[in-house]
Amino acid sequence: MDGISSGVLGYAGLKELGFNVNLHIPDYRRGHDLTPEDIAEINARFPGTTVLLTCDGGVNSHAGIRAARMLGWQTLVTDHHQELEPGSQADITVDPCRLDETYALGGICGAHVLYQILEAYAAAHQPFKLWAIRLLRLFAGLGTVSDVMPVLYENRQLVRDSLSIARLLHVSAPKTIPNPWGGMDPDPDAIDIARATLLQLLATEDHDPAYVAAFEGFAALLKAFAQAGKVRDIDSVNEGFYGFYLAPAMNSPRRTGYPIDDCFAVFTAPSIAERLAAMHRVIENNERRKELTALHLAELNDGDQPLAPWVYFSAAPVACTACSPTR
Numbered sequence: 198m199d200g201i202s203s204g205v206l207g208y209a210g211l212k213e214l215g216f217n218v219n220l221h222i223p224d225y226r227r228g229h230d231l232t233p234e235d236i237a238e239i240n241a242r243f244p245g246t247t248v249l250l251t252c253d254g255g256v257n258s259h260a261g262i263r264a265a266r267m268l269g270w271q272t273l274v275t276d277h278h279q280e281l282e283p284g285s286q287a288d289i290t291v292d293p294c295r296l297d298e299t300y301a302l303g304g305i306c307g308a309h310v311l312y313q314i315l316e317a318y319a320a321a322h323q324p325f326k327l328w329a330i331r332l333l334r335l336f337a338g339l340g341t342v343s344d345v346m347p348v349l350y351e352n353r354q355l356v357r358d359s360l361s362i363a364r365l366l367h368v369s370a371p372k373t374i375p376n377p378w379g380g381m382d383p384d385p386d387a388i389d390i391a392r393a394t395l396l397q398l399l400a401t402e403d404h405d406p407a408y409v410a411a412f413e414g415f416a417a418l419l420k421a422f423a424q425a426g427k428v429r430d431i432d433s434v435n436e437g438f439y440g441f442y443l444a445p446a447m448n449s450p451r452r453t454g455y456p457i458d459d460c461f462a463v464f465t466a467p468s469i470a471e472r473l474a475a476m477h478r479v480i481e482n483n484e485r486r487k488e489l490t491a492l493h494l495a496e497l498n499d500g501d502q503p504l505a506p507w508v509y510f511s512a513a514p515v516a517c518t519a520c521s522p523t524r
């Protein structure tokens with residue numbers, strides 16, 4: 198989820214700042230590092246590339262960075278993972294967990310690192326865009342909760358701001374329908390995303406379509422969760438929603454071997470209907486993940502386990518546990 202948050206934040210933010218930018222999604226099955234295969238894919242798909250900027254990764258991707266430099270690209274790494282040994286060949290590396298770094302709080306997420314860079318850039322070169330860039334705290338705060346960063350110091354206000362912005366993307370449905378207990382519930386089908394307060398505000402200003410799409414995608418995501426019965430009202434848009442519903446759903450492809458493209462399509466697909474459909478597929482896949490978890494747990498508990506309680510056999514797919522930084 199931090200990778201998705203930082204990718205969406207960077208893409209939307211750089212577009213909004215007027216950069217000619219494209220988003221490359223590395224294949225998670227190749228591991229966490231940017232590989233020479235990724236560089237070859239980027240080069241084939243976006244032949245005019247001159248700069249590589251990574252987010253939530255790259256500090257230890259020496260082979261990938263070397264491949265990019267061989268093509269003459271400028272290489273800018275933004276990451277928050279621990280640098281394992283000196284030797285980054287990137288032109289610039291911004292990472293609170295760089296070996297020689299002095300930044301006070303090592304525990305900030307990848308989206309937060311890239312956010313701070315965009316904010317500093319906007320403050321120096323495009324101060325009139327600062328307000329637009331600051332709204333991207335939505336994604337930086339989501340990455341912070343998803344990557345289980347300590348909610349201390351600058352993370353605290355970031356998560357608070359993120360939830361405030363998220364709530365401006367929640368549409369309370371005026372239409373209600375009777376529920377089985379004799380009360381009334383919002384009619385999920387009546388929610389109209391464009392009525393979200395923040396989207397109405399953005400519509401009054403001049404913004405890059407990719408930038409607006411990221412926020413519309415977040416509103417679509419809230420709607421999809423409302424339709425699935427996970428978000429009932431504005432009060433359910435809280436840090437628990439990020440940590441217990443949204444992040445696990447967005448992480449579920451990796452657990453089940455499902456392509457991750459839908460997770461990005463939520464924020465980048467051409468139409469709101471497609472973004473909503475993508476989020477519904479992500480939620481469905483998460484339900485499948487829950488079923489598989491129950492199945493494999495039953496296999497551990499009730500199956501033939503000749504070496505229990507010391508060794509258990511399972512056919513469960515290998516989950517990726519290397520997602521949180523070591524600091």
Ligand SMILES: [Mn+2]
Nearest residue numbers: 199253307344
């Ligand atoms: Mn991360």
